[in-house]
Every structure is written in structure tokens, then in C-alpha cells.
Amino acid sequence: MVWETSHGEPFLKTCMSKFKCIKMLDLSYSNFDTLPNSISNLKHLRLFNLSWNERIKKLPNSICKLFHLQRLSLFxxxxxxxxxxxxxxLISLRNLCITTKQKALTGIGCLESLRILRIYECENLEFLLQGTQSLTTLRSLAIGGCRSLETLAPSMKQLPSLEHLMIFDCERLNLLDGNGEDHVPGLGNLRVLMLGKLPKLEALPVCSLTSLNRLVIRECPQLIERCKTTIGEDWHKISHVSKIYIDGFKTPEN
Structure with a gap:
């Protein structure tokens, strides 16, 4: 059952007290400043959508008692x-989408069941994650519109299950730090890599991309130069990839 509302806090309190068995709650496009602590009454909740709520500033700590919650959107x-x-x-959380004013994301590294993480339009975000060693089940990571983001946390190397990585519109981000040390997640199982609008990205990460079968690069002028077929400095890293698209054009198959 999905609820959609713009009726305010009275509706929320009624919902929390009378509909304790609901599994899906859609409060997108609402105007709540806060959520009541009684959100913890919805013990069977699996999906919670708060997208496009421009006023909400925080979640009550009681939401952390929703041990069956699998999907949360704060887009x-x-x-x-x-x-x-x-x-x-939130030990069952598998899918998280977030927009936040934070400069660094904290608390996400303990989500041991997380499989999909979307981080969009976080204008103040300078550092991505801390303590991500527990994200061993993460399969898909997307980062977009985080224009203050300069580096990916070193601990993000330990993402052994990652299969899909998309990064776009992060104008300050270089996948390598100032010392040339690789800060990209462990990419041994990566199958799809999509990079767009990263003007400071100079090269692909120095790591194994042996499982990669699809590479998409758009509006990354320095990287595109290095990935030119046969002659590019990074061509040896991707020559085995079956599907390569550069600014919308597919490179000839090997």
C-alpha cells in the first residue's frame, strides 16, 4: 500500500498510529520539516520515499528502528x-538515494546489506564516504551533480562486489588524488563504467578492469584523448572491453 500526501503532520501522526502494518509509504513532494518519532511504529515498512521534500532537514533517530526497511529515497x-x-x-537497507547539505557522508559505511547507492546533487559534498569497509555487498554506485567533490575516500577501494559505477557532473573530481594514489573503488568485478562531465579527470584508474564489458565516456576531454583507439595512453587498460562509447560514438570492436 502506497500513501501519497501533502496534508501535513496531522496525517502523518494518524498514519503512524492506525496503519502500523503498511509496507510502502510515499511522501514525495510533501512539505514536512520533520517526521514524528512514532515513525518507528511502522515496523513492517519496506519502502519509504521522501523525494522532492525541500523542507525536511533531518530524520528522527527512531527511524533507525525500522529493521525491515529495504529502500529509502531522499532524492x-x-x-x-x-x-x-x-x-x-538499518540492517536490511538495500537501496539508498540521497541529496544532502553535508560536506561528508557519515553513517553509511555500516550498512552491510546495501546494494544500490545513489548520491545526487549534493552541492556541499567534499568527501564521499568514511569507513566503507562494510559495504561488501554494494553492486551499484552512482554519483552525480556533486560539484564540490574533490576526491573519493581511500577506503572505497574495498568494494569487492561493485559491478556498476557511474560518475557525472562533478567538475572538481579527479579519480586520482594529488599523490597519484588510486582512490577508486576496488574494480575487479566492475562490468559497467560510465563517466561524464568530469573536466579534471586526466586518466583511468591504475587498477584491474578485467571484468569490464561496457565503458561510456562523455565530455571528459582529457580522458577521451588518452582513450583513443590504439594510440591513447590508457588504451591498454580498455582494449579488451567489448563495448566502448566515446561522446556517443561506439569504437570499433576488436
């Missing part, structure tokens, strides 16, 4: 300030 919550301290207690 385009442009006023959202930070995740609850005990956010890592």
Missing part, C-alpha cells in the same frame, strides 16, 4: 542536513 531533499547517528542500524 532532491535539498535542505537535508545529516543522517541520524544510528543510521547504521
Amino acid at each position: 532532491k531533499c535539498e535542505g537535508f542536513e545529516n543522517l541520524p547517528k544510528e543510521f547504521g542500524n
Whole structure:
């Protein structure tokens, strides 16, 4: 059952008290400043959508008692300030989409069941994740519109299950740090890599891309130069990839 509302906090309190068995709750495009602590009453909740709520600033810590929650969306919550301290207690969370005013994401590294992570339009974000060693089940990571992001956390190397990585519109981001040390997630199982609008990206990461079968690069002028067929400095890293698209054009298959 999905609820959609713009009726305000009275509706929420009624929902929490009378519909304790609902599994899906859609509060997208609403105007809540906060959620009631009684959100913890929805113990069977699996999907919670708060997308496009521009006023909400935080979630009550009681939301961390929703141990069956599998999917949470905070997309385009442009006023959202930070995740609850005990956010890592959401042991069943598999899919998270977030927009936040934070400079660094905290609390996500303990989500041991997380498979899909989307981080969009976080204008203040300078550092991605901390303590991501527990994200061993993460399969898909997308980062977009984070224009203050300069580096990926070193600990992100330990993502052994990652299969799909998309990064776009991060104008300050270079996948290599100032010392030339690889800061990209462990890419041994990566199958799809999509990169777009990364003007400071100079080269592909120095790591194994042996499982990669699809590479898409758009509006990354320095990287495109290095990935030219046969003659590019990074061509040896991707020559085995069956499908390569550069600015919309497919390179000839080997």
C-alpha cells in the first residue's frame, strides 16, 4: 500500500498510529520539516520515499528502528542536513538515494546489506564516504551533480562486489588524488563504467578492469584523448572491453 500526501503532520501522526502494518509509504513532494518519532511504529515498512521534500532537514533517530526497511529515497531533499547517528542500524537497507547539505557522508559505511547507492546533487559534498569497509555487498554506485567533490575516500577501494559505477557532473573530481594514489573503488568485478562531465579527470584508474564489458565516456576531454583507439595512453587498460562509447560514438570492436 502506497500513501501519497501533502496534508501535513496531522496525517502523518494518524498514519503512524492506525496503519502500523503498511509496507510502502510515499511522501514525495510533501512539505514536512520533520517526521514524528512514532515513525518507528511502522515496523513492517519496506519502502519509504521522501523525494522532492525541500523542507525536511533531518530524520528522527527512531527511524533507525525500522529493521525491515529495504529502500529509502531522499532524492532532491535539498535542505537535508545529516543522517541520524544510528543510521547504521538499518540492517536490511538495500537501496539508498540521497541529496544532502553535508560536506561528508557519515553513517553509511555500516550498512552491510546495501546494494544500490545513489548520491545526487549534493552541492556541499567534499568527501564521499568514511569507513566503507562494510559495504561488501554494494553492486551499484552512482554519483552525480556533486560539484564540490574533490576526491573519493581511500577506503572505497574495498568494494569487492561493485559491478556498476557511474560518475557525472562533478567538475572538481579527479579519480586520482594529488599523490597519484588510486582512490577508486576496488574494480575487479566492475562490468559497467560510465563517466561524464568530469573536466579534471586526466586518466583511468591504475587498477584491474578485467571484468569490464561496457565503458561510456562523455565530455571528459582529457580522458577521451588518452582513450583513443590504439594510440591513447590508457588504451591498454580498455582494449579488451567489448563495448566502448566515446561522446556517443561506439569504437570499433576488436
